[in-house]
Amino acid sequence: MKRILIKNGYVVTVNGERDVFERGAVAIEGQRITGVYSKENTPTGEFDEIIDASGCLVIPGLINLHQHPWYSMFKGIADGLLLEDWISDLVFPLVRHLSGDAMRLSGYQCAIEMLATGTTTSFNHSVSVSDEAIVKASVESQAEVGIRQFFGKELRCRNSRFLDHPLSLDESLAAAEEEIRRWDGKQNGLIRMGMVIEANAHWTSSGMSTEELVIRGTELARKLNVRISSHIAAGTFSTEKGFLKHLRETGRTDVRYLMQLGVLDKQWMLIHGIHCTELDLEHMAHVGAGLVYTPTSEAMRGGGIAPAANALRAGVATALGTDGAMVDYTNDMLEQVKACVLFQHQRHLNPTRMPFERALEMATINGASVLGVADELGSIEAGKLADIAVFDMRGPQVGSLQRPLSAFLGAGKGTDAKYVVVNGEIVYRDGEFTKFRDRKEVLRSVEQLAAEIIAKAGLASRLDVNWLERCPPLPSARASA
Incomplete structure (x- = not known):
């Protein structure tokens, strides 16, 4: 079974004690989490992949x-x-x-x-x-x-x-x-x-x-x-x-x-x-x-x-x-x-x-x-399924991390996701999907099919763009024009 270590991250476990590790680590073997560690206790054994999560928030998926x-x-x-x-x-x-x-x-x-x-x-x-x-x-x-x-x-x-x-x-x-x-x-x-x-x-x-x-x-x-x-x-x-x-x-x-x-x-x-x-x-x-x-x-x-x-x-x-x-x-x-x-x-x-x-x-x-699956999902704990999201907190929109969790949840975006793990497998890595390579083709097909369905449903007028009809000039704007 593949062994993965995520280390040096700001690990928010959401476990029963709500433990947070500022430079923590999460070990994964196969589909499950095998351990959650502080920096001092981070394991040094052999892993198939090590993810350096420095500057990143590590939370349950x-x-x-x-x-x-x-x-x-x-x-x-x-x-x-x-x-x-x-x-x-x-x-x-x-x-x-x-x-x-x-x-x-x-x-x-x-x-x-x-x-x-x-x-x-x-x-x-x-x-x-x-x-x-x-x-x-x-x-x-x-x-x-x-x-x-x-x-x-x-x-x-x-x-x-x-x-x-x-x-x-x-x-x-x-x-x-x-x-x-x-x-x-x-x-x-x-x-x-x-x-x-x-x-x-x-x-x-x-x-x-x-x-x-x-x-x-x-x-x-x-x-x-x-x-x-x-x-x-x-x-x-x-x-x-x-x-x-x-x-x-x-x-x-x-x-x-x-x-x-x-x-x-x-x-x-x-x-x-x-x-x-x-x-x-x-x-x-x-x-x-x-x-x-x-x-x-x-x-x-x-x-x-x-x-x-x-x-x-x-x-x-x-x-x-x-x-x-x-x-x-x-x-x-x-x-x-x-x-x-x-x-x-x-x-x-x-x-x-x-x-x-x-x-x-x-x-x-x-x-x-x-x-009804809290025994398997929802927190980062040994024994649970390894569903984990790693977000880059160093984007310019986040800025200074005095209280990292509040700063990121208030200013970060979902698109700051850097790694996403499901069932112990890295399925998203630095903008790429590891199991699915047809993203652009899917989007092209969706746009074409959606337009056809909208037309069949008699809703083509919903696609019209008429700015002034939707947003007529305000009284003050008319007065100054």
Whole structure:
């Protein structure tokens, strides 16, 4: 087995004691970490490769707990849309034209962007109808690049209000179980599986999710011991559509709905949660459900700021995600770490509510805990899988490192990633992907295919650039012209 030593780095372990080693070292053998050391105790034995991490931050690989990889094909076309309009005007038209090729290419593109910014694990929350070929294209492409992915197989079915789905509930449950059993643990553990059971106002009010589907889907997830991802409590406070309309009509929040059905437990990862009440958070903490905060996504759609700091205070396991790059155009988890700090301070008008250290926990060990894999991922400890990100902290935008972690998380970028290790293998090194050589060809293919899909969806006008129409001259500018 290959032995690797990372030495002389600023090692932030995020272990139980939150140990930090200023010129520390990490030893790797095969897929796992074998030791973490201070400078004085750095081993001197034989290694197949030694990485000198001087001037670098060494942290657990970042965990992105909410991702829609195919969104990466459509960056830049969603300006100016509220969430509800974004769903109806963009997602629904585009999803009808997605193919296996689109899923494979976007899987490549999204994986290389995440790896190149220090993310080693993501949860792919499927929002399209995925058959066997689509699942295969989605999971194999990312594993080929070398990133770890949990694929959330969506559960939907034909019913009296949703007649277009090809499968009954029994058939959908059987198909989901088959895909989960087929892929979970494959590719040396890089492919893991989960489920997507939508239980929020948008889905239940449209008839695309039903009580029976939620209940029986939860039973299957418990049987297979996989996590369930569900969007909840997001959207604008419009009284005509979305979350608030549903709340006024039913008198129940999304969390309360799951509690009434008796299904909410630690299997559930609830995404966004912008409008979660304090009682919702208490319910989630009581049953062990996790919350996934996507700060830049929620800001881009004008949806609000989720109560992440309050969730942590209530005892809710709270993690971070990006949400997919058709929402806010980024898959950079370091942006989420910084935005988490900024937005929570702004929400509470209190600069102590979200320390950088806490936000980094959300992007590492908390993510692993919400996924149920904290015994394997999320921190740099002997015995855990070697998923590690090494960032160059000597870029001019970072400058003086008086407190390296805060300085880098506040001023650094995901693109400062220098080395990324997944499963003990260096998969990204100084701007190059060691397992995937077709980055430029993938980008060319994605741009071509995305343009074709946008045209088929009738969305070509979203590509028009009319500066003055989007930004009319301001009154003061007219007066001085």
